[in-house]
Amino acid sequence: xxxxxxNGVRGSxxxxxxxLSPGAMADSAAEAVAVGASDIHVHPKSxxxxxxxxxxxxxxxxxxxxxxxxxxVGVTTGAWAEPDPEARVARIREWxxxxxxxxxxxxxxxxxxxxxxxxxxxxxVEAGVWSGTDGAARFAxxxxxxxxxxxxxxxxxPDPDSAKDTARQLLTSLGAAHGRPVLxxxxxGGAWPVxxxxxxxxxxxxxxxxxxxxxxxxxxxxxxxxxxxEGLAEYGRARRSS
Numbered sequence: 001x002x003x004x005x006x007n008g009v010r011g012s013x014x015x016x017x018x019x020l021s022p023g024a025m026a027d028s029a030a031e032a033v034a035v036g037a038s039d040i041h042v043h044p045k046s047x048x049x050x051x052x053x054x055x056x057x058x059x060x061x062x063x064x065x066x067x068x069x070x071x072x073v074g075v076t077t078g079a080w081a082e083p084d085p086e087a088r089v090a091r092i093r094e095w096x097x098x099x100x101x102x103x104x105x106x107x108x109x110x111x112x113x114x115x116x117x118x119x120x121x122x123x124x125v126e127a128g129v130w131s132g133t134d135g136a137a138r139f140a141x142x143x144x145x146x147x148x149x150x151x152x153x154x155x156x157x158p159d160p161d162s163a164k165d166t167a168r169q170l171l172t173s174l175g176a177a178h179g180r181p182v183l184x185x186x187x188x189g190g191a192w193p194v195x196x197x198x199x200x201x202x203x204x205x206x207x208x209x210x211x212x213x214x215x216x217x218x219x220x221x222x223x224x225x226x227x228x229x230e231g232l233a234e235y236g237r238a239r240r241s242s
Contacts, residue, residue, distance in 0.1 A: 001204040002231055003055025003183065004037035004224050008210025009080065011049045013206060017223055018209050020045050022064035030068040031225035032208070036232050040065065040073045041103065041126075041206065043081075051081040051108065053100020059097035072100035074126060077114050084107030092117045101126050101149050106142070107133035115144050124149035126183070129174060131155050131166050136173040145178035150204070155194045157188040164197050171201075187211045195231055207231035 006028055010018045015056040019028040022044075029040050037122035044061040046052040056073060065073050075123035088110060092102075104115045115125045125148040129135040139145055153174060157166035163186050174182065183204040186194030198205035206225045216234055221227050 001038050001183070002036065002228065002235060003034040003039040003204070003206035003208075005041045005185075005206050005208035006032075006224055007043050007045075007208075007211035009043065009051055009078075010209060010213075014209075014213065015220075017221065018225075020049050022060045025061055025178040026068045028062035028224045029065045029073075031223060032228045033069045033071055035225050035229050036226075037228045038071055039206075040069065040071060041076070041208075041210070043076045043078075043210070051078065053077060053082045054090040055091065055094045055096055058095055058099070061240065062099055067072050072124075074101035074103060074124070075099045076103065076116055077102050077104050077109040079105065079110070085113055089113050089117045092121065092123075095121070098123050100124060103128045103152055105135065106139045107135035111138070112142060112144060115142075115148070119144065119147055126150055126152045127180070128154055129151045129170070131157060131170045136170065139177070140175065142178075145180070148178070148180050150181040150183055151177045153182050153184045154174070155184070155190050157159060157186070157190050158188040160189040162192045166190070166229065167197050185211060192215050192216050192234065196234055197201050199235040200237065200242040202242070205231070219228045 007018050019025040022201040043051045058109045103126040105128040118125050127148045155167045157163045184198040195205050207227045215230050
């Protein structure tokens with residue numbers, strides 16, 4: 001599986017190619033799915049372009065994307081969008097349109113409560129476990145671990161020379177990960193090396209403007225679709241060479 005991550009916390013300062021409105025996200029998602037993405041991760045935005053868990057924004061984003069694609073769509077529940085854990089849970093309970101899945105960063109305060117609220121509503125949970133945090137240990141001890149949809153092993157090391165080693169260390173710290181599937185991905189300078197490692201290991205991965213703004217050769221990416229095309233090619237070559 002190659003998931004497309006449409007926008008992340010990026011905003012207008014990152015360039016016009018980053019989709020921020022529901023319509024732009026839907027168009028970008030449709031283009032990415034047309035070239036091979038099989039799952040979508042998106043950050044709904046407020047009118048000023050900031051990440052939000054607002055029920056209105058979540059509904060508008062999901063409805064627009066689903067009007068154009070038929071693959072699963074997931075959203076963030078990052079603490080930066082709603083710092084107070086109780087308020088984050090309250091937001092989720094107010095959603096009128098539900099995503100297929102939502103990511104929960106296990107190192108963040110309130111992760112267990114947020115994940116439980118999602119599961120109660122029938123929303124799949126992607127357990128975000130970041131390198132450089134205690135997320136792996138917290139997830140290993142979580143009674144909710146066996147119930148998550150998958151683990152998002154996120155390598156936050158942006159150094160292309162060390163990101164692969166960081167990724168291997170993260171996978172080791174995850175151990176059996178409650179037997180759940182693992183999606184391995186990196187960000188910025190580490191995005192492409194970690195994607196290739198995922199290919200060699202036969203793990204699911206993701207690519208998109210949330211994780212990187214550039215193609216493997218360093219050129220600026222013009223769209224999420226172009227990143228998916230390059231990602232599938234890089235993944236396939238790495239898989240064949242393993």
